[in-house]
Structures are given as structure tokens and as C-alpha cells.
Amino acid sequence: xxxxxxxxxxxxxxxxxxxxxxxxxxxxxxxxxxxxxxxxxxxxxxxxxxxxxxxxxxxxxxxxxxxxxxxxxxxxxxxxxxxxxxxxxxxxxxxxxxxxxxxxxxxxxxxxxxxxxxxxxxxxxxxxxxxxxxxxxxxxxxxxxxxxxxxxxxxxxxxxxxxxxxxxxxxxxxxxxxxxxxxxxxxxxxxxxxxxxxxxxxxxxxxxxxxxxxxxxxxxxxxxxxxxxxxxxxxxxxxxxxxxxxxxxxxxxxxxxxxxxxxxxxxxxxxxxxxxxxxxxxxxxxxxxxxxxxxxxxxxxxxxxxxxxxxxxxxxxxxxxxxxxxxxxxxxxxxxxxxxxxxxxx
Numbered sequence: 001x002x003x004x005x006x007x008x009x010x011x012x013x014x015x016x017x018x019x020x021x022x023x024x025x026x027x028x029x030x031x032x033x034x035x036x037x038x039x040x041x042x043x044x045x046x047x048x049x050x051x052x053x054x055x056x057x058x059x060x061x062x063x064x065x066x067x068x069x070x071x072x073x074x075x076x077x078x079x080x081x082x083x084x085x086x087x088x089x090x091x092x093x094x095x096x097x098x099x100x101x102x103x104x105x106x107x108x109x110x111x112x113x114x115x116x117x118x119x120x121x122x123x124x125x126x127x128x129x130x131x132x133x134x135x136x137x138x139x140x141x142x143x144x145x146x147x148x149x150x151x152x153x154x155x156x157x158x159x160x161x162x163x164x165x166x167x168x169x170x171x172x173x174x175x176x177x178x179x180x181x182x183x184x185x186x187x188x189x190x191x192x193x194x195x196x197x198x199x200x201x202x203x204x205x206x207x208x209x210x211x212x213x214x215x216x217x218x219x220x221x222x223x224x225x226x227x228x229x230x231x232x233x234x235x236x237x238x239x240x241x242x243x244x245x246x247x248x249x250x251x252x253x254x255x256x257x258x259x260x261x262x263x264x265x266x267x268x269x270x271x272x273x274x275x276x277x278x279x280x281x282x283x284x285x286x287x288x289x290x291x292x293x294x295x296x297x298x299x300x301x302x303x304x305x306x307x308x309x310x311x312x313x314x315x316x317x318x319x320x321x322x323x324x325x326x327x328x329x330x331x332x333x334x335x336x337x338x339x340x341x342x343x344x345x346x
Contacts, residue, residue: 037059040056041057042073044056050077061074071097072103075090075107079111088111088112092108102129105124105128107137109121109124113142118145118147119146121143122147122150125143138163140159140163144160153189156180156181157193158173160173161176164176170200171198172197174194174197175210178190181193182217190210194207194210194211209241212225212227212244212248221248221252225252232245238268239272240265242275243269245257245261246259246262255282258278262279262282266279273302276296276299277309279292280293284312284319289319289320296313296316297313307332313329314328317329
């Protein structure tokens with residue numbers, strides 16, 4: 001029996017290679033439009049229309065090869081939108097296309113840090129050595145914070161020193177590292193770094209103030225007062241040290257010394273709000289509600305977004321019988337504390 005003929009169409013289907021979707025080749029016309037499209041997308045981003053900028057870039061992602069700069073711009077748009085996962089992925093694609101793209105290298109490191117991956121960010125930031133002013137980031141600072149997160153404190157000090165032009169193992173470098181370690185809520189390492197700064201330069205300005213702030217953060221009030229007084233003796237025209245001293249005295253219940261220190265702070269730093277707030281608290285403690293109101297209204301005028309000011313001012317208004325205004329202040333304080341902008345701020 002002769003075999004049946006194999007269907008021609010089926011044979012062709014089996015023999016034909018699979019159809020693979022390909023990006024469109026870059027024509028001369030398309031290449032000429034790339035720069036125009038990129039510029040248009042940048043203008044859309046600058047005017048606050050990030051999503052529109054992304055839509056304008058979409059056709060460029062389908063070209064073969066994808067034009068240089070498209071993924072870098074997409075990454076920056078996502079970064080501005082605080083979509084760090086998408087930004088990191090875009091910058092990774094940009095680096096695949098151009099491994100020497102230092103801007104994408106740095107920004108991918110920043111995105112990785114924002115995603116809680118400092119160890120992955122460090123090699124990129126170490127290699128980049130560039131900055132992107134439009135992104136409002138300093139690579140040395142981010143690198144230093146990544147070093148802190150991975151407990152590489154000496155490397156962190158060197159990175160911060162480079163940012164300020166300090167010698168990496170100098171007393172100012174140790175003091176700077178101590179301040180930034182405290183900001184990262186690492187008081188033990190901050191104290192160690194600050195004491196090393198004082199060992200190198202015993203009369204270093206602001207070192208005892210920082211030790212006092214570390215003690216304040218720990219609630220060690222007698223130690224804080226001693227350090228801050230030592231700083232005051234070395235630098236008697238430093239308004240900030242009187243502010244910190246006033247805070248320490250308020251917490252320890254010494255209203256008289258607090259009032260004296262905070263009054264000096266106001267004379268030296270008239271635009272700082274903290275002394276006015278603390279003086280308002282002292283006046284409340286002393287039941288001098290009229291003076292408390294004056295100090296707190298001044299603080300509110302200087303910084304209407306501080307919920308503590310509104311709360312204390314509400315207490316002062318309530319004590320003087322201004323119930324309606326007190327309730328408004330308490331409502332504003334609650335809204336600010338919950339991250340909401342009050343509809344009408346005084």
C-alpha cells in the first residue's frame with residue numbers, strides 16, 4: 001500500500017523556522033527624530049508631567065538598537081516619581097547598553113540604596129565618582145551612608161571627608177562622621193568617632209556640643225549638661241549650644257536655667273524656632289500663659305508646619321479661655337502629626 005502524500009502546507013509549517021518578534025530597525029528618519037523626542041520628553045518632565053514623558057519615550061524603546069540615553073532618562077523619570085524599583089531596572093538596562101555610563105551607574109546605586117540594598121549599591125557608587133545636580137544627590141554622602149549601613153565606619157568617614165575636602169583621618173573628619181552617625185541613629189559609633197576627634201584636637205569646636213547631643217539622645221541629662229557647658233565655655237557665642245542647654249535643662253526640670261539659656265539662644269540665633277518653642281513650654285510650666293502665647297505665636301509664624309508648636313499653643317489658649325482658638329490649634333496639630341496639610345494655617 002502506497003503511503004499517503006504528506007500535506008504540503010503542514011510540511012512547510014514544520015520546516016519553517018519560528019517567527020520571532022524583532023524590534024524595528026533604526027531608519028534614518030527615526031534616528032533624526034530621536035533627539036527631538038528626547039528633548040520633548042525632558043520638557044514634559046521639567047513641567048511636572050512624568051507620565052507624559054514616559055509615553056513619549058515608549059516608541060524609542062522599540063527601536064533596534066534602542067537609542068543611547070533613553071533608559072537613562074526613563075530611570076531618572078522613575079526616580080523623580082519615587083518608583084525606585086522601576087528606576088533601578090531602567091538604569092540597569094542603560095548600563096547593559098553602555099557600561100561606561102557613569103551617571104546611570106551612580107543613579108542605579110542611589111536607587112539600590114533607596115531599596116534597602118546598600119551592599120549592592122556600594123560597588124556602583126565607588127566606581128561612578130560623579131554627581132547629578134538635577135537629582136539632588138551627592139554620591140559621597142550616599143556612599144558614606146551605605147558604608148554606615150554595612151558597618152564600614154572608616155570608609156564612611158573617608159567618603160564624608162571627601163565631600164567636604166577634609167583630610168580623611170583628621171579631627172574634623174572624625175567629628176563630621178560622628179555627626180552623621182548620630183543622624184543615622186547610631187549613637188555608640190557617633191560617640192566613638194567624636195572622642196577620636198577630641199583625642200586628635202582637644203580644643204576642636206563643636207565636639208563637646210555633639211557629645212552633649214548624643215547624651216541628650218540617650219536621656220543622660222547630667223552628662224549632656226556637662227558637655228554642653230564645656231562647649232559654651234570654649235565657644236560662648238555659639239547660639240546652638242544655648243538652645244541644646246535649654247533643652248537639657250527643660251527635660252531636667254530646671255526652668256530657671258532653661259529660661260536663661262534659651263533667652264541667650266534667641267539673642268544669638270533670632271531665626272531659630274526651637275528656643276521659642278522651648279520657652280513656650282517653660283512658660284506653660286510656670287503658668288505664665290500670656291508669655292507662653294507670645295513665644296509660641298512667634299514660633300508658629302516662623303514655622304507653621306510644626307505640630308508641637310500648635311499643640312503647646314492650644315494648651316496656652318485653653319488656659320487663657322480662648323477655647324475656639326485652642327480647638328483650632330489642637331486640630332491643626334493632629335492633622336500635621338498625621339501627615340496632612342491643614343486647609344487653613346494661621
